[in-house]
Amino acid sequence: GAVVSQHPSRVICKSGTSVKIECRSLDFQATTMFWYRQFPKKSLMLMATSNEGSKATYEQGVEKDKFLINHASLTLSTLTVTSAHPEDSSFYICSARETGWFNGYTFGSGTRLTVV
Amino acid sequence: GQQVMQIPQYQHVQEGEDFTTYCNSSTTLSNIQWYKQRPGGHPVFLIQLVKSGEVKKQKRLTFQFGEAKKNSSLHITATQTTDVGTYFCAVPWGSSNTGKLIFGQGTTLQVKP
Numbered sequence A: 001g002a003v004v005s006q007h008p009s010r011v012i013c014k015s016g017t018s019v020k021i022e023c024r025s026l027d028f029q030a031t032t033m034f035w036y037r038q039f040p041k042k043s044l045m046l047m048a049t050s051n052e053g054s055k056a057t058y059e060q061g062v063e064k065d066k067f068l069i070n071h072a073s074l075t076l077s078t079l080t081v082t083s084a085h086p087e088d089s090s091f092y093i094c095s096a097r098e099t100g101w102f103n104g105y106t107f108g109s110g111t112r113l114t115v116v
Numbered sequence B: 001g002q003q004v005m006q007i008p009q010y011q012h013v014q015e016g017e018d019f020t021t022y023c024n025s026s027t028t029l030s031n032i033q034w035y036k037q038r039p040g041g042h043p044v045f046l047i048q049l050v051k052s053g054e055v056k057k058q059k060r061l062t063f064q065f066g067e068a069k070k071n072s073s074l075h076i077t078a079t080q081t082t083d084v085g086t087y088f089c090a091v092p093w094g095s096s097n098t099g100k101l102i103f104g105q106g107t108t109l110q111v112k113p
Helices: none
Strands: A004-008 A010-014 A019-025 A032-038 A044-051 A067-073 A076-081 A090-098 A113-115 B004-007 B010-014 B019-025 B032-036 B043-049 B055-058 B060-064 B071-076 B085-092 B102-103 B105-110
Touching: A004 A090, A010 A019, A019 A032, A019 A090, A019 A113, A032 A067, A032 A076, A044 A076, A067 B043, A076 A090, B004 B085, B010 B019, B019 B043, B019 B085, B019 B105, B032 B071, B043 B055, B043 B060, B071 B085, B071 B102
Parallel strands: A010 A113, B010 B105
Antiparallel strands: A004 A019, A019 A076, A032 A044, A032 A090, A067 A076, A090 A113, B004 B019, B019 B071, B032 B043, B032 B085, B055 B060, B060 B071, B085 B102, B085 B105
């Protein structure tokens, strides 16, 4: 089945620094990927839609200058949290789906970001 | 805007008891999906329902889509400890073909052995 690889799984950074999270579709091409944020014991909140070769689409309330998304190839999307602050600490997770027969969205394993 | 409400938020059951989680939408849905997230893990796709009144089964799991396509349920018969996790419903959001999903609040299931 489809596999989405996400790295790193866990990162601790200092306030003011930037962190890049990678999301790769391993055995399929994904022209679109989705980035979510999840707080402890809460649901997934869609942050943005990453589009290969074009600008990402951000959901209302999500700062595009803070959460930079790049989707430079059909298998890789990156999310960079810029000038991170403690309130950015969260679980970030990406997802994608294969074209053709629908078999659900495949999620990466997630990245636990802690900003100290 | 579109909302999807999921209840209950938590459920603790004794192993062998049944479990049900419900999702309700304010609008008619084209489809509804169900995902399971184990503690510390990521969501994993379980099933998609498309047709009005549809019922699908996966072993001890039964999924239903309401006749009006505004509500859905997931029922687990005779729960096991391996069923522990959070179950989310998810529905399409925004204009057609965006691929965006909005997730319910999730129901976290705890099973006592």
